[in-house]
Amino acid sequence: MTSTPEQLTDRQRLSRFWRDYIWPQKGKLFAAMFFMALLAAATAAYTWVISLIIDQAGQMDESPDAYEAAKRYALIILPVLIIVPFVSGLANYLQRILTNAIALNAVGKMQKQMFASAHSADYAAFSREPTGNLISKFTNDVTVVSNATIRGLGNVIKDVLTVAFTIGAMLWHNWQLSLVMTVFLLAFWPIIAISKKMRGNARDVQEHVGLITSELKESFGGARMVKAYGLEASEAERLGRSFDERIRLFLRLVTQQARVDPILEVLGGMAIAGVVVFGMYQVNAELATAGSIGAVLTGLVILSPRLRALGTLNNVLQEGLSSVSRIYGVIDTRPTIMEAPHAKTLQKSDGHVKLNAVSFAYEDGTQALRDVSIEAKPGQTVALVGASGGGKSTIINLIPRLYEASKGSVEIDGHDIREVTLASLRRNMALVSQNVTLFDDTVAANIGLGDQEANLEAIINAAKHADAHDFISTLPDGYDTRLGEDGLSLSGGQRQRLSIARAILRDAPIFLLDEATSALDAESEAKVQAALERLEVGRTTIVIAHRLSTVQKADLIYVLENGRILESGTHKTLSTKKDGTYARLLALQLRA
Ligand SMILES: Nc1ncnc2c1ncn2[C@@H]1O[C@H](COP(=O)(O)OP(=O)(O)OP(=O)(O)O)[C@@H](O)[C@H]1O
Structure with a gap:
């Protein structure tokens, strides 16, 4: 009765989402990118702040006048400590508002298109799909898409820039030591492997949410019957089974997600240990300053959460894309009961x-x-x-x-x-x-x-x-x-x-x-x-x-x-x- 859209690949879905919902907001997008770049630069600048603090502190020992030394130290360190967090804070605030606005506008437009399509669809479409399932696309799926958009824009632009700037800064401070931290990058592989498994499980969770919405709607909608027939207990049991299934599906997903942290921690610990040991050698051999070691360690601390987020980004995008595909399913549904190209207006009928x-x-x-x-x-x-x-x-x-x-x-x-x-x-x-x-x-x-x-x-x-x-x-x-x-x-x-x-x-x-x-x-x-x-x-x-x-x-x-x-x-x-x-x-x- 109603024609359903053809299946798109992930790449096609993503590019369509970008073309229809993100690119039309390019003004906001470029502004967000500018503030993200500023934030990335300010974050990478922390490696200089730390190196400055350590190296200046080291020089203080050589000064005979403690008061003068402290004053000189404060004059150098304080402006840096005020400017860097200020720039970083302001850029963070503005990019966050902008990315959220982009995501909200995108899903708002999707909701409107979905609603218009759902209502112009053939009447048969309503008897084919449980209403709760349809409602869940307007509530749950759009939330998933909105979160994935915010995460996606943040990770792809902000985190990639932060990683690039920070690695650049680390190499500048101490390139030999920075190479040691490449061990840390190995953490990517197991995370990517886990991400692939998580993808299917995340989809199961989404679909189950639609089912629960349907069942809840049915149960509350039929409250009169439920009471009249004394079905409260059996309804509680029926919904209870669904809630339990949700727990099972979620736990399965979380168990996989939870594996990511320990792997990162172990690898991160190894990288830090490597940096400390090699750094001690460099300082003793007077090949590097203590400040540059501090800078590289700071870089590692900055990189860790960003790399992790990039490692799991694929998951979030997959989750978002599976919701986008469910939403497109509604938007692209074309009614088969359509007007003839030259349909006439039926004037006030005689009623024959x-x-x-x-x-x-x-x-x-x-x-x-x-x-x-x-x-x-x-x-x-x-x-x-x-x-x-x-x-x-x-x-x-x-x-x-x-x-x-x-x-x-x-x-x-x-x-x-x-x-x-x-x-x-x-x-x-x-x-x-x-x-x-x-x-x-x-x-x-x-x-x-x-x-x-x-x-x-x-x-x-x-x-x-x-x-x-x-x-x-x-x-x-x-x-x-x-x-x-x-x-x-x-x-x-x-x-x-x-x-x-x-x-x-x-x-x-x-x-x-x-x-x-x-x-x-x-x-x-x-x-x-x-x-x-x-x-x-x-x-x-x-x-x-x-x-x-x-x-x-x-x-x-x-x-x-x-x-x-x-x-x-x-x-x-x-x-x-x-x-x-x-x-x-x-x-x-x-x-x-
Ligand atoms: N949405 C539907 N999908 C599939 N079959 C349907 C649908 N709606 C009705 N039917 C079937 O079509 C047949 C005719 O149904 P219809 O509702 O027109 O009968 P009716 O005479 O109005 O019945 P009642 O007096 O019980 O309302 C029945 O066999 C019914 O099961």
């Missing part, structure tokens, strides 16, 4: 709906409709009835082109719906479903979704027609009352009436109704029914009717089973038909 020999199969191959032909003339009420799984909801989804018929056609006023724009097609319809969707916004805003240009007066008018005005008036802030997530504080009937008000406000000529099966009390049901009848006046209505009592007034009834139309007619003709399915269903419901 026709399905011509429509067949439809879901992605998993379930054949939901076979050769279904249905007609609703302007202003008629057409009811779809039949056993569960017969294909009623599928028909309702085909009319606004949420799904595309695989055979046959759907027509509105004689226009094939594939030939008109999606926006104009859907503008001609209002959908009231048994699952009322309410957003965490005011009552007025929730009704206003029916027509985003409507003013408050029109909204109140719609609410009055839907018999919702009275209960809205008793809410603490009336139409300005916030409903909270999914409007859970309202009763089933009240929620239904808000969704009817929304449909009334839409004032669309075609009304698609998936009648509520959830039991409302008699009074509530009567109100909802009356509101629906008012809504149906002057519109073509296609209703999925679960209770046959509500379809008696329909102009035409279609009885569906296993994706086929078994019979059609009015209540009167069908109920008297001998051995008819409708007559049988009617008898069953009357008996219940």
Whole structure:
């Protein structure tokens, strides 16, 4: 239903990420690079600070006047000790803000593109992927990408420069001694080997986070069922298993990460020991000053964390790239239900709906409709009835082109719906479903979704027609009352009436109704029914009717089973038909 993007290699993904999200911020990037270079130079300058401190201290012994010597020492050392940390601190502060801004802007842009793509994707995409998984891409994956960007920019520019400047400084101070420290570089190899192993494990951790998000969403979303069926303990056990799995995956990753430090420490210790022994020899043989030994040791201390970070950089980038790839998966998803290149605008429809020999199969191959032909003339009420799984909801989804018929056609006023724009097609319809969707916004805003240009007066008018005005008036802030997530504080009937008000406000000529099966009390049901009848006046209505009592007034009834139309007619003709399915269903419901 929706085309998925082709697989990119790591290098292609990285260059695309760079081109789309980092390079457009080149101003910030160059500024960050400048401050990183300054920071690297200031850090390498510490080798001079240490060498100066040691060598000056050595010379002090030769001066007879201790006070004069201390003053001279202070005059030389203090300005250096103030300037170097100041430059380093300021450069660090600015580069950090800039790299964070670059990373945040990059993922902000990704989130916006992902959201736009996710919503323009085919409706089928939402039933294919658990919502929690999708949400996790907006929260967890973008955080991973943001951290990897900050780390990547910092390591690749700042740390590489710092390493280069520091090695240069060390060679300048004492090149023979600096060569001894090459032992230290050997530490790279085992770290790289470990990094490779960590990569796969990091991916497992990421994927598991998506799974947990899905499970949590499902569990909290179904809180009512969980409580009603006393499933708290089994839910706790189910989620508990996921949390335990997370611990196992994380521990496996951390165990590998933890190997890096001891290896570095041992190799670092060896390098320092080598420097000290060789340095002592140089000083004794008067081949070098004590200050230059201090400078090389300082260089080692500076290099150690940077080299380590560079050694594990690959991991972080891999982790980031695997998240980038999941994000691209959403961004690059192209809907297959698209407008024809010269799609016309469907003007206000007369409400003539026709399905011509429509067949439809879901992605998993379930054949939901076979050769279904249905007609609703302007202003008629057409009811779809039949056993569960017969294909009623599928028909309702085909009319606004949420799904595309695989055979046959759907027509509105004689226009094939594939030939008109999606926006104009859907503008001609209002959908009231048994699952009322309410957003965490005011009552007025929730009704206003029916027509985003409507003013408050029109909204109140719609609410009055839907018999919702009275209960809205008793809410603490009336139409300005916030409903909270999914409007859970309202009763089933009240929620239904808000969704009817929304449909009334839409004032669309075609009304698609998936009648509520959830039991409302008699009074509530009567109100909802009356509101629906008012809504149906002057519109073509296609209703999925679960209770046959509500379809008696329909102009035409279609009885569906296993994706086929078994019979059609009015209540009167069908109920008297001998051995008819409708007559049988009617008898069953009357008996219940
Ligand atoms: N997203 C989907 N993916 C795969 N199969 C689906 C999907 N939605 C529905 N089906 C299948 O398609 C067939 C028709 O389903 P549909 O929901 O249209 O029936 P229905 O008559 O509306 O049923 P009900 O009265 O229970 O709502 C069923 O076999 C159902 O299992």
